Amino acid sequence: xxxxxxxxxxxxxxxxxxxxxxxxxxxxxxxxxxxAILDPVAExxxxxxxxxxxxxxxxxxxxxxxxxxRLVLRRGLAAEVLAQLAGExxxxxxxxxxxxxxxxxxxxxxxxxxxxxxxxxxxxFPGHLLFEPEAVATGQGTGYKLFSAYWRAASRLDPGRPLxxxxxxxxxxxxxxSEDLAAWRLGAALRAGEDVLxxxxxxxxxxxxxxxxxxxxxxxxxxxxxxxxxxxDATSGLSEYLTYGEVSPRTIWSETARAGGNAKFLSELxxxxxxxxxxxxxxxLAQDNWNRDWDRFPWRGDNxxxxxxxxxxxxEPFVDAALREMYVTGRMHNRARMVAASYLTKHLRTDWRVGxxxxxxxxxxxxPAANAMGWQWVAGSGPDAAPYFRVFNPVTQAEKFDPxxxxxxxxxxxxxxxxxxxxxxxxxxxxxxxxxDPQAAYPVRRVAPAEGRQRALxxxxxxxxxxxxx
DNA sequence: GAAGCGTTGTC
DNA sequence: ACAACGCTT
Numbered sequence: 001x002x003x004x005x006x007x008x009x010x011x012x013x014x015x016x017x018x019x020x021x022x023x024x025x026x027x028x029x030x031x032x033x034x035x036a037i038l039d040p041v042a043e044x045x046x047x048x049x050x051x052x053x054x055x056x057x058x059x060x061x062x063x064x065x066x067x068x069x070r071l072v073l074r075r076g077l078a079a080e081v082l083a084q085l086a087g088e089x090x091x092x093x094x095x096x097x098x099x100x101x102x103x104x105x106x107x108x109x110x111x112x113x114x115x116x117x118x119x120x121x122x123x124x125f126p127g128h129l130l131f132e133p134e135a136v137a138t139g140q141g142t143g144y145k146l147f148s149a150y151w152r153a154a155s156r157l158d159p160g161r162p163l164x165x166x167x168x169x170x171x172x173x174x175x176x177x178s179e180d181l182a183a184w185r186l187g188a189a190l191r192a193g194e195d196v197l198x199x200x201x202x203x204x205x206x207x208x209x210x211x212x213x214x215x216x217x218x219x220x221x222x223x224x225x226x227x228x229x230x231x232x233d234a235t236s237g238l239s240e241y242l243t244y245g246e247v248s249p250r251t252i253w254s255e256t257a258r259a260g261g262n263a264k265f266l267s268e269l270x271x272x273x274x275x276x277x278x279x280x281x282x283x284x285l286a287q288d289n290w291n292r293d294w295d296r297f298p299w300r301g302d303n304x305x306x307x308x309x310x311x312x313x314x315x316e317p318f319v320d321a322a323l324r325e326m327y328v329t330g331r332m333h334n335r336a337r338m339v340a341a342s343y344l345t346k347h348l349r350t351d352w353r354v355g356x357x358x359x360x361x362x363x364x365x366x367x368p369a370a371n372a373m374g375w376q377w378v379a380g381s382g383p384d385a386a387p388y389f390r391v392f393n394p395v396t397q398a399e400k401f402d403p404x405x406x407x408x409x410x411x412x413x414x415x416x417x418x419x420x421x422x423x424x425x426x427x428x429x430x431x432x433x434x435x436x437d438p439q440a441a442y443p444v445r446r447v448a449p450a451e452g453r454q455r456a457l458x459x460x461x462x463x464x465x466x467x468x469x470x
Numbered sequence: 471g472a473a474g475c476g477t478t479g480t481c
Numbered sequence: 482a483c484a485a486c487g488c489t490t
Contacts, residue, residue: 473489
């Protein structure tokens with residue numbers, strides 16, 4: 001048994017509780033050196049995601065400090081940084097929690113090979129998901145394509161019980177040097193600026209736990225009934241905590257069961273699992289049509305309508321409210337995401353990847369699997385039997401899910417003598433180059449809802465004949 | 471191979 | 482009602 005230190009490489013697992021790697025590391029009794037690395041994979045994330053990760057690192061570093069440890073920050077290629085740190089500290093092992101998106105996986109495979117080639121031990125642990133993507137399979141041994149069948153099968157498995165958070169951590173005799181988090185300037189690419197997003201963000205494990213308890217105590221009972229109304233605070237709001245691992249899905253699963261269960265809510269957790277299941281079986285999910293027939297669909301590439309969509313200036317109030325909400329808060333209500341995405345891909349007939357890219361840059365809860373699945377589901381290219389005539393009508397959706405207009409009023413300033421503070425905040429946060437003016441008239445619709453629907457259906461009919469051709 | 475089913479809609 | 486097919490057991 002070695003008593004040399006273990007490097008614990010933290011990525012999207014910024015928590016102490018129910019952390020399989022950390023739990024095992026503490027049990028080993030060896031000195032532990034927590035590390036976070038700003039590497040090309042992290043630098044490839046969108047602006048809001050990079051910033052939010054930094055917020056998570058700051059809070060997690062403080063949590064480690066409270067237990068007598070530290071979070072060592074280094075910048076560079078992960079394999080080189082880890083080898084360098086091993087040399088500095090005498091560590092002979094590097095552990096981490098498994099990641100599942102292709103960019104991170106490719107990196108991790110290479111890092112593992114490099115470390116082992118250098119005579120070090122490299123181990124990865126579960127923890128980001130309830131079920132490993134390959135643990136759920138059909139009778140034929142293949143991946144699932146329908147959520148309901150997937151979730152039926154997955155629900156028969158036991159995710160196990162959450163692990164306790166460790167007490168004191170064993171630390172090395174001396175700590176390697178750490179870079180300064182502020183010097184990483186993780187918020188530098190934010191268009192709206194850090195102060196705007198910080199106003200809507202409460203990072204960290206304690207905040208995640210508080211949000212989870214608050215949800216189970218108050219919102220859970222009416223979740224199924226109210227979750228679709230974007231003006232209400234009726235959703236769990238846990239997505240960004242899951243993204244950075246500030247709470248584990250297993251903790252959510254088990255706490256929900258302890259609170260009396262909530263099948264609808266747990267099935268939403270199931271969708272996150274399903275997204276990673278799909279990504280595992282189709283690593284190109286974020287780039288390529290899941291159904292390759294759609295490669296011949298006559299999408300428009302990026303275009304002026306799409307730019308108006310990004311700016312929340314389409315003239316369709318529910319859609320604009322959604323885009324503005326995301327710009328200011330880094331989040332967007334689930335119902336609004338579907339309507340906004342449907343509008344871009346159907347009414348504006350724009351390639352789903354244009355929307356995916358914008359979401360990737362703006363969302364603090366950005367999840368590589370869930371977003372790829374969601375965009376393809378809306379666009380029609382994803383694993384779903386949604387009939388082509390299922391095109392969201394943005395007006396009908398607003399009447400149904402924002403009946404008193406509270407959501408639209410919160411985000412649309414134009415035409416109001418006394419706009420909501422959030423609606424005003426959007427104009428302050430928007431880039432000067434967009435030349436937005438809250439006093440100006442609200443934009444005229446670029447396309448009427450019925451006409452946009454017809455355009456989408458026409459394109460679909462053309463494509464159906466196109467895809468028959470060799 | 472038959473049978474049953476499929477997140478979120480629209481008019 | 483629409484219009485309809487792939488998925489899974």
